[in-house]
Amino acid sequence: MADNKDVIAAIVGIEPGSALAEVVVGRADIMALTQQTHDGALTPVEPGGLSHAERAALACRIAKINDDKDFEEHFEALLDKAGASGATARIADIWFDGGSDARIKALIRHVDLVAHAPKDATRRDIELLQEAGLTDADIVRLSELVAFVSYQIRVAAGLRLMRGLA
Amino acid sequence: MSKVVHEFTTTIPEWKPYVKPLDLAEASAEQLEALKVTPSNTKVSDYVLVLAHDVETLTHRSPLFNGVMYNRGGLSRAEREIGAVGASIVNRCIYCAAVHAGRYNQITKDETVIAAIFADGVDAEMEPRLKAIFDFAVKLSKCPSDADASDMQSLVDAGLGKDEILDLILSSSLFGWANRLMHTLGEPVGE
Known part of the structure; x- marks a missing residue:
């Protein structure tokens, strides 16, 4: 599992004293805020209607949709740590669509859509979440989770490419 | 009559949320802090009021956003x-x-x-x-x-x-x- 003190640094493998570390330290404030947002999105003090286990499982899907094995492992470790039940852990299975559970089905459908093709999202997609019983506050929590993880995965993807620079 | 904009433009549209923005009258102390609402500054956009439903990310999002777009150097x-x-x-x-x-x-x-x-x-x-x-x-x-x-x-x-x-x-x-x-x-x- 990636070190939760700085998930991106651990996943990218930013070695202390390396050329990349020297560049990143110039934006240390941004990297720290990124980590704090990670904690706020994945393990909030007040999770509302989205448990830590559900957040980790959904984040795992986002990592898979982005074809990012390192983040997949990181979120799997968070899922284990949250002590997820079998039903919740199953959300991380990319071939699982929620089955007969209308709420889980709506969560999965929305996360997959917004992670992969946000351009295709419409008012109807938010209505589907409301019809599945999500409160507006939980819809915002879910949206921040997908949006933030999509950001974090891209920052790491860019930094991995920078690691290859002389 | 107002209508949804589907084509790219530099004319800034109005943003209409699909969910209900936070009602400031019902905001918690933590939400008010994240929104930087003070007696002399009560103007908050609907967008930020929507995001205030998830205060634990909004708190960090605003300084992060400003840093990424406007910090010095680079x-x-x-x-x-x-x-x-x-x-x-x-x-x-x-x-x-x-x-x-x-x-x-x-x-x-x-x-x-x-x-x-x-x-x-x-x-x-x-x-x-x-x-x-x-x-x-x-x-x-x-x-x-x-x-x-x-x-x-x-x-x-x-x-x-x-x-x-x-x-x-x-x-x-x-x-x-x-x-x-x-x-x-x-x-x-x-x-």
């Missing part, structure tokens, strides 16, 4: 805006594209680059340095990211320093975040 402000625009084109976020294309035009006093991007999308022609920046932002914004070592090399060849490349990664990625909120939680409405 990539120029105008070029960071191109990172934002590249992502917003891929994700078809009309609102974010309008705001950040408008800022680019305002900073550079040149409307030709944005006009080309709005007309030709990811195939827009522009001078080589800007083209390398725009292409990288577009590729990083795909899902999964399509940016590879040759795109990174194009940035180096175009003369970007490592500090500038880091800022481009941050501004492009940031709009992978912002677009997924702005475009999915509400819609842009024009006259």
